[in-house]
Amino acid sequence: MLKPAALITQLGGVARGTQLQQFGVSRTALSREVAAGRIDRLRTGVFAAPQVSEDLRSAAAHGGQLTCTSLLRLQRIWVLPETTEPHVWMGTKGRVHRHAGCACISHFYRGKAEIGPASIERALVHLYRCQGDEAFFAAFESAWMLRRLSTAGRFRIRASLPASARWLVDLARSDAESGLESLLRLRLHILGIALTCQVRIAGVGRVDFLVGTRLILEVDGRENHDGETNRHKDLVRDAAASRLGYETLRFDYAQVIHDWPTVQAAILGALRRLRDHA
Numbered sequence: 001m002l003k004p005a006a007l008i009t010q011l012g013g014v015a016r017g018t019q020l021q022q023f024g025v026s027r028t029a030l031s032r033e034v035a036a037g038r039i040d041r042l043r044t045g046v047f048a049a050p051q052v053s054e055d056l057r058s059a060a061a062h063g064g065q066l067t068c069t070s071l072l073r074l075q076r077i078w079v080l081p082e083t084t085e086p087h088v089w090m091g092t093k094g095r096v097h098r099h100a101g102c103a104c105i106s107h108f109y110r111g112k113a114e115i116g117p118a119s120i121e122r123a124l125v126h127l128y129r130c131q132g133d134e135a136f137f138a139a140f141e142s143a144w145m146l147r148r149l150s151t152a153g154r155f156r157i158r159a160s161l162p163a164s165a166r167w168l169v170d171l172a173r174s175d176a177e178s179g180l181e182s183l184l185r186l187r188l189h190i191l192g193i194a195l196t197c198q199v200r201i202a203g204v205g206r207v208d209f210l211v212g213t214r215l216i217l218e219v220d221g222r223e224n225h226d227g228e229t230n231r232h233k234d235l236v237r238d239a240a241a242s243r244l245g246y247e248t249l250r251f252d253y254a255q256v257i258h259d260w261p262t263v264q265a266a267i268l269g270a271l272r273r274l275r276d277h278a
Helices: 004-010 017-022 027-035 054-062 068-074 120-131 133-145 151-160 167-171 179-190 228-243 253-258 260-276
Strands: 014-016 040-043 046-048 087-089 105-107 196-201 205-211 215-220 247-252
Touching: 004 014, 004 017, 004 027, 004 046, 014 017, 014 054, 017 027, 017 046, 027 040, 040 054, 046 054, 054 068, 054 087, 068 087, 068 120, 068 133, 087 120, 105 120, 120 133, 120 151, 133 167, 133 179, 151 167, 167 179, 179 205, 179 215, 179 253, 179 260, 205 228, 215 228, 215 260, 228 247, 247 253, 247 260, 253 260
Parallel strands: 087 105, 215 247
Antiparallel strands: 014 046, 040 046, 196 205, 205 215
């Protein structure tokens, strides 16, 4: 028989006592493991392995499954909202258990919630319902790029969305290297601006987007373009592109997330200039 801590880990990091008893773990054994510090009691009848994340602990203590942005962030999928409160799926009629330091956001979406982590598929659907088009689209593309979604899984997600939102799945690609790229492409698509993604230009290298034949758009995520060395490489690439007749617009995280009107105006202005000088 597996030791309780190992068994709880295999069950997702948190488990009900009734689940553990099905594998031969008695109540006495659970009490002994808690007293020894080898497992933690989150509330009556709910236990956690010591190494499990704080968000997962909070969700189990709250009475549901970790979902939405919290689950996706735990799985290293790019998410737009920067909130840190645990998002917890309670099912349709789940009972909320207030606990010490509770800051949980309860989601009463249809279905029966257990405890532990929700699936990535379910978390993405919950994210759409919680945060809307942009947050869903960026996370969906991130999960697909990371190979966390099967073909069947993508179809299931699409079917779970309102009919009016299914176009987001149809527009999505598997090669978006950051959520910022996803957001830029989605927003420009809505403006009717077509982009060619991940284009390799001789003498320049691969660029994020090409609009028409002469406008390069680059989106610099915080993780990939920090530091003087990377900044120098970007400047060299931009100079090479200019020599070949391209105009390059480069935007960072803060601009895309917090100052989109300026980004949009810059792109539209560049397109007008290129059109006028064609």
